Amino acid sequence: MAEARLGHPLREVGALLDPAAVHGGRSARSHLESLAATNGLPRARIAEVLARTGLDSVAGKRVGGFSLGMRQRLAIAAALLGDPPVLLLDEPVNGLDPGGIRWMRGLLKSLAGEGRTVLVSSHLMSETALTADHLLVIGRGRLLADTSTADLLAQRADARTGADARTLLEDAYLRLTADASEYRAVHR
Template identity: 75%
Template sequence: MIEACGLSKAYGDTIAVDGLDFRVEPGLVTGFLGPNGAGKSTTMRMILGLDRPTSGSVTVGGSGYRGKVWPLREVGALLDARAVHPGRSGHNHLHSLAAANGIARRRVDEVLEQVGLTAVARRRVGGYSLGMAQRLGIAAALLGDPGVLLLDEPVNGLDPDGILWIRTLMRSLAAEGRTVLVSSHLMSEMALTAHHLLVIGRGRLLADTSLADLIARHSADRVEVRSPDAVRLAAVLRAHGGEVTGAVDGTLTVAGLGSARIGELAAGHGWVLHQLRDLTASLEEAYFRLTQDAVSYRAAVAA
């Protein structure tokens, strides 16, 4: 488990992380979301002891990460896949990490096979594609068979097959009881991967909730209904307080009336419905609603 209490980090007058309190529980994939500049990378660096908090604390398994005897056996991390000497082979890079952490040499071959790099393990890392470097970084995170994993943008550079692989891997690692924290800007992937979400903006915690609860909380009360009598149905729904859009192709989007009430009104007039369903927001929609006031860098909209 990872636990932060009042975790803050300031660089001069700039507050990068502002009093975060959260726990990342084992057995779940926890998505770590937020706009650029929100403080995600700084938070992950503090978890790993690469940056010292200005105030507050963060622990891994009840103690600080700094000073652990065999760090890779406890926490595996992928922060920058390109942070490898380009002249080393993938195999030698992992072997040096294994030797420094008391990890058996055979484990190097196991993780290379696990991430699909066995065929290129003896090639220099400087010749790896971004996707290959990403797989090597994941192999390094898995090398010590740790109980805690921190992954920053793990699907970056991966092809569709690789994305499916890492998604399945993260969920299977969590199912084994490990603590998995994943930072990403890809909402579609987080929707398919994460069980729980931490969302921060401008260094502050905006949400600490399950994926389902976040989507439900930020979903508008809308219903989609399709009928060959859409024009007449729309008029009746408006007369009963509904806000209706659409009707050109027989599909209406209705706010202010529940699906049960819409069905009753249609049935009362003898109108056939081909579709009646409650609409929920996507994770992307819920995320934008939550973070709309916490974006530090917003591009100008073209005229």
């Protein structure tokens, strides 16, 4: 059987899966340098992604002293390092303060505006309502919805007038996943 290989995977897909998956004794720059070296990426990209994620001033500091929000930004920098056309980001606002959350919203919209495919996994419907153009709702391994955010909100708006987009999206999500939940609350 032939095995397909990606010579430079970070040039194809950038992923944020676990911001804690960095050796705490390394500096942010050192972490990105090792990723660049193993993926055949130019060293110039390191300074670019550090600046884009706001970490350029702490690039020489050890990651072990970083807050969760700073680790999150470093994981985003790593995902962007190869300048990939596709990004997979799992809970990208986790650990960010309000300013960081606003920054992340702008970054996600900017990346999509550059023509990239940006897939975000999130349980925060309020954030999703503010950033996503298209939604895939998955429950217990099944695709439950594949629709534009606007269409899903329009369906719910008919049912609840006066509710804001965040509440409508949360309602729609709960309705879609009600039968697909792995657990159910027991009401007494």
